Amino acid sequence: MKLQISVDNKLYEVEVEVPEESGPRYLNGYVPPYAPTSRVTVPTPTPVSTAPTNGGAPSNGNGASANVCKSPMAGVVVKINAQLGQQIQENDLLMVLEAMKMETNITAPMSGKIKAINVNPGDPVTVDQVVVEFD
Numbered sequence: 171m172k173l174q175i176s177v178d179n180k181l182y183e184v185e186v187e188v189p190e191e192s193g194p195r196y197l198n199g200y201v202p203p204y205a206p207t208s209r210v211t212v213p214t215p216t217p218v219s220t221a222p223t224n225g226g227a228p229s230n231g232n233g234a235s236a237n238v239c240k241s242p243m244a245g246v247v248v249k250i251n252a253q254l255g256q257q258i259q260e261n262d263l264l265m266v267l268e269a270m271k272m273e274t275n276i277t278a279p280m281s282g283k284i285k286a287i288n289v290n291p292g293d294p295v296t297v298d299q300v301v302v303e304f305d
Contacts, residue, residue: 239279239302241295245269250291252302256284264302267295280304 175182245267252264262278282304289301 236280237282237285237304238300239264239276239304241267241276241297241299241301243267243269243274244296245274245294247289247291247293247295247301248273250287250289252278252284252287254284254287258282258284265289276301278302278304 171187172183172185175184246269247265248268249266250264251266252258252262258264258278259281260278263275264278265276267274267276284302285305286303287301288299288303289295295301
């Protein structure tokens with residue numbers, strides 16, 4: 171194949187040999203770990219139930235059922251501000267969690283009296299773990 175190339179306003183005619191490829195072309199000789207002509211089968215997704223998973227207890231939209239406060243994330247308990255038997259108001263600070271070197275305040279999802287505190291400073295917690303129970 172002959173091409174005309176202009177470099178610094180000078181016209182050059184060059185002949186280029188282009189190899190004919192019978193298969194697909196890959197960048198820098200990369201060959202994928204699967205044959206490009208093979209079919210990939212994707213399983214049909216299973217429908218997910220929209221029923222509540224917290225035993226049917228009403229939720230306040232804060233990841234907590236009516237009488238508990240659940241951890242919104244995995245982390246480590248840094249500080250507990252609430253005490254057993256303490257009367258608290260909604261949004262009062264219960265504890266501080268640390269995850270990925272960031273501290274997050276965990277606040278009360280409701281007003282009430284603290285029935286149980288299920289964690290101690292330094293304890294690891296998981297997502298949706300019940301950390302405080304209310305009367």
